[in-house]
Amino acid sequence: MTEIALPTDGSRATPLLSRHVALGARMIDFGGWQMPVQYTSILNEHRAVRERAGLFDLSHMGELFVEGPDAGPALAGALVTDPTSLEVGRAHYSMICAPDGGVIDDLIVYRLAEDRFLVVANASNAPVVSDALVERIEASRSILDDGSLATALVAVQGPAARGILGPLTDVNLATLRYYAIAEGVVAGMPALVARTGYTGEDGFEVFVDNAAAGELWDILLGAGAPSGLVPVGLGARDTLRLEAGMPLYGNELDRSTTPFEAGLGRVVKLAKAGNFVGREALTRAAKAGPRRLLVGLAVRGRGIARHGYPVWAGDRRAGIVTSGTQSPTLGLPIAMAYVAPGDAVMGTMLEVEIRDTRAVAEVVPLPFYSRAR
């Protein structure tokens, strides 16, 4: 394989960069990383994940290991969830908020051992999350080890994922529950295998050392090919998560958004023991009720409602689109938007301003797509 020179523009490369280039991927800068946006076609890659399987390089994500006798309580004071409630080997979706209740990042927290947790952060936020966590756990007896630049993450997602990964690992995938994680060996390499993902399909995320990433990728690609597994870029990752109604930081979530507005109030454990950063503001926000709500929109028209497009209720500005695409699965334009609470009622007909015209858009339940179970 041709060795590719590291990017010289200051952006970071995953250990799989040369593979992506050899596979003909179109590369983009994403959160400061050189990442594949598509290999062949977003639609083809999207359909492969819905119908068969896709292989993702997610090594740009941040892996923060928090360890110590009081790691659980320390994290409970830093995040909106209560990681002490996690059994060893389980995970939950979480957020880290600012003192004013705004979302700094959304996270997955895995409990690897009684006193050891893995916090996975978005690539562009990982340095900020790492710094904030270090500061917030400073008074504890726990320490943070930022493994982001040493850890590769490869995901296998789709209905065929279990059949592809199963024979390659000693982790029992049949008993590994959704939002669970286990240490084991994958293709001869020490790994953490989690049943998590961002596609709305069954699937697995495999954490390995950077040095093992290339071999793991090649073995998974080869083992999955007979089942129709293809490499999938960030383009289809976005359309898959949007159909599944999952928020993307920077679109649905940011520093000026509270979890309640995003429909993620259930994640915030206001009643947990001990104080946590943002508790006061979030308690107030919970009482006051959200100023705006995240909704799904089914757009009746042929244009795509994209991030930042205005939403109208007649002559009244009702809100703003956060994400939109042509749903490859449904064959219709879909979007997520923040609208006034009064406009967030299912079945409400709104309008999205798409360039110089308006398209009718119906408020519909999220997610747009859920897999048959």
Added chain:
Amino acid sequence: MIPSDLRYTKEHEWVRVEGDVATVGITQHAADQLGDIVFVELPEPGRVLAQFATFGVVESVKAVSDLFAPVAGEVLEGNASLLATPEVVNSDPYGTGWMLRIRLSDRSQLEQLLDAAAYEALTAEG
């Protein structure tokens, strides 16, 4: 790769002239750059376009891009089949993926467009 009998804009439209009718589309390079095309918005027949005026919009899953008229003239017809099958712009941009037919008003405008060699050089620059 790049048809030698067409003329091109720097914005990646092509034009084919037959008599006084100009057929317009986007190049394979443009279609490849956009990725999967899911929507093409075209003007109604009768609209009169100036050279290099915006005549419509092409949307892919990831991006939206304006379309520019390579030559001035009255719109005779938009490719109605793109409403149902916009993906042919990706698969056959110089054939069934055509977008617009225009009644050419000034043939001399063709000289302001690129020939295949010049367009190829443009895309090679990246």
